[in-house]
Amino acid sequence: MSEKIKVLLSEEEVDARIKQIAAQISRDYAGREIHLICVLKGGVFFTCELAKRITVPVSLDFMSVSSYGDDTKSSGVVKIVKDLDQPLIGKDVLIVEDIIDSGRTLSYLIEILKGRNPNSIRLCTLLDKPERRVKDVKVDYCCFNIPDEFVVGYGLDYAQKYRNLPFIGVVELENQD
Numbered sequence: 366m367s368e369k370i371k372v373l374l375s376e377e378e379v380d381a382r383i384k385q386i387a388a389q390i391s392r393d394y395a396g397r398e399i400h401l402i403c404v405l406k407g408g409v410f411f412t413c414e415l416a417k418r419i420t421v422p423v424s425l426d427f428m429s430v431s432s433y434g435d436d437t438k439s440s441g442v443v444k445i446v447k448d449l450d451q452p453l454i455g456k457d458v459l460i461v462e463d464i465i466d467s468g469r470t471l472s473y474l475i476e477i478l479k480g481r482n483p484n485s486i487r488l489c490t491l492l493d494k495p496e497r498r499v500k501d502v503k504v505d506y507c508c509f510n511i512p513d514e515f516v517v518g519y520g521l522d523y524a525q526k527y528r529n530l531p532f533i534g535v536v537e538l539e540n541q542d
């Protein structure tokens with residue numbers, strides 16, 4: 366089996382939409398500071414592009430959770446691989462993710478982070494696959510709703526590959542013979 370990547374969202378489309386979302390976030394948080402939480406590894410490219418375009422003051426922290434491993438299906442078990450460095454008390458937290466799929470990762474993460482007494486907590490995602498939802502998650506900012514297909518690029522991987530693609534693509538598996 367080999368893989369072919371079909372473009373779903375071009376680099377230009379993604380960049381233009383991130384600019385729009387960053388402008389909306391900057392308006393919504395006018396006069397406040399945002400504590401961005403980048404969910405590693407997938408969220409890292411989106412977080413950088415988004416943060417550069419937000420015009421209110423931003424602080425940044427990172428958390429790493431894993432539920433997919435190298436598979437295309439969620440194991441259903443969310444593991445904290447790296448916790449935040451800073452406390453959240455009194456902060457306006459904005460979680461930044463690459464994708465909400467079943468919703469398991471984010472529903473788990475939001476419950477954990479709420480318990481750390483932030484002033485507010487919102488969620489911003491590059492991609493959302495609403496058809497796949499198993500756990501309810503309130504998405505405050507979403508760049509694109511996408512169909513139920515396994516996607517890569519802009520931080521998203523297939524067995525750790527393709528995170529560095531500057532566009533969003535769909536993985537197509539092909540037989541070589």
Ligand SMILES: O=P(O)(O)OC[C@H]1O[C@H](OP(=O)(O)OP(=O)(O)O)[C@H](O)[C@@H]1O
Nearest residue numbers: 405406407431432433466467468469470
């Ligand atoms: O809504 P869900 O079904 O829970 O899926 C979404 C999660 O899956 C991916 O993470 P993954 O576990 O693959 O880790 P990674 O970001 O390091 O690739 C993605 O970055 C989200 O965190």
Ligand code: HPA
Nearest residue numbers: 466514515516517521522
């Ligand atoms: O479509 C996807 N692609 C990559 N990682 C993912 N994690 C959840 N859904 C996906």
